[in-house]
Amino acid sequence: MSAAIRRHRRRASPQRQLAYAAAGLITAFMLFPLYLIGVAALQPRTAVFDYPRALYPSPFSIESVAFFLSATGILPALGRSLLIGVMTVVLALALGCPAGYAIARYRFAGRDLVQLLIVSVRAFPILILAIPLAVTFINWNLYDSVLSVALVHTVMALPLTILLAASVFLRIPSELEEAAMSMGTSRFGAVWRIVLPLSRPGLGAAALFAFVLSWNEVFAAAVLTVRNPTLPAQIVGALGQSPLPFRFAGGLALTLPALVFIFFMRPYLFSAFGQARR
């Protein structure tokens, strides 16, 4: 690095200073609410009613969180949310991987149409599915069950899973499968033994996206359940009569996993959401 460049680096131009100021401002806007919900939730239950409120936990306490977790229905709802999330992941991968493989490896009539349909499903208000499905599930004796919510969440997750799976398979050179097939395995054997092991991290990310979608979904879960809600549906149902510590701890419980999710999803954010031009 030449001295001139180094000097240029050290004394930032006004434009760069402005960029740093804007970036700092936006970062603060992103972080501060997360910090505040943490403070609000990690206070003793009585401190919740203090006013004016301290901007730091004084003293630190998990009383509100314990109160939230012990509230009626919260732990079973949490268990159902996890179970529905896992079911959604399994269903979405089982249906999405073959479809993604077809898009990645074959040229066939209707390929563009399939891709167009996938994108348009994402631009469709999913809300309208929940109401007739409630009626259908009542007839099928599935209403208010874990499976009914998982099925709807799979519908929501499937387009993204297919796109992610396709982009993961595209990154694996098809020569590997052809080599394996020339040595006598079937295509299925080649996929099972060569492609799938290589695409594990990418498919893991796809699984995480499906799980997060299910974990966060409120509307369908609220419409399709009565006595067996998911965690968000349980919180929505309890909002009207719930005290402040419940809401703050609930807010933290729903937000905290996002920090972990995004950490692992980060390398795949663009292939998941950046579908503008492929």
Place this chain on the structure above:
Amino acid sequence: MSGQVEAPALRAAAGRPRPAVRFNRRQLEPYALLAPATIFMTLFFAWPALQTLLIAFQSAQGSFTLDNFGAMARDTDFRLAVRNTLLLLVLIIPIETTIALVMAVLAQSRLFGRDVMLYIWSIPLAVSDLAAGLVWFSIFTSHGYLNSVLQDLHLIAHPVGFLDYNNLGGLVTAIVLAEVWRSMSLVMVIIMSGIQAIPPELDEAAESLGAGAWQRFWKVTLPLLKPTLQVALILRTTTAFQVFGVVLALAGSALPVLAVKSESWVTEYRNYQLAATYAILILVLSSLSTVGYLLLLRTPREVFQR
């Protein structure tokens, strides 16, 4: 010819003539692979979507009727729900798109600490609208952080009821902030992927012709981002018409919106007809907005033929 797929001997034994068009197995494979997902989406997406339409145009006895639309229009909070949904939308979408554009441009420039910054900026991608609503509830509730800070600074003597039943401005501000906070990350990621798809030579060419950074953004980057912005706006407007959890967390029933009306007609009154009618209204409105974006941000084909 793929001998291992169609054994000629077998066909000869069946005594059938050779079909004029023959598919070999390799040609059918993609369709077989797509079949499970297609069947699933037909059963649980296409069929229920159609059902919603049928339910909305049916009376409780099952005969065709338009009464549900009349009942919806006479519903107590109908006008308010339409107004509030649109009001939130026209505030949220422009604000978040503008900030997301700034964020995407900043993320492209090599700032110190860019990786940590991008991680923080992506966190809301995994935050639900209900969670975002609860987070901002801790700020805007009457004994919340905003009132505490204002009172500590002696700007107010008593807590302000930002989320009070009749405080439309406060309720809307809180919901808009929470939604912008939550969803501008998504818009940023979409725009960033669009910026990365723009060939850098175009920007360099403009720079060599003497265009400043500002001019290059307005005259080169932004016009080329039109298709990307179209995708982001369509996705976000569709979700904004379904705004639900964030409203429940911050306003409860104080600010009726379309999705909450639809849900309460199911969960509280078991009136599927009216709930479906509200859903169809949301579908129509978001389809109209999609068509609007497609027309408004139309890109002449030749721009991309290089």
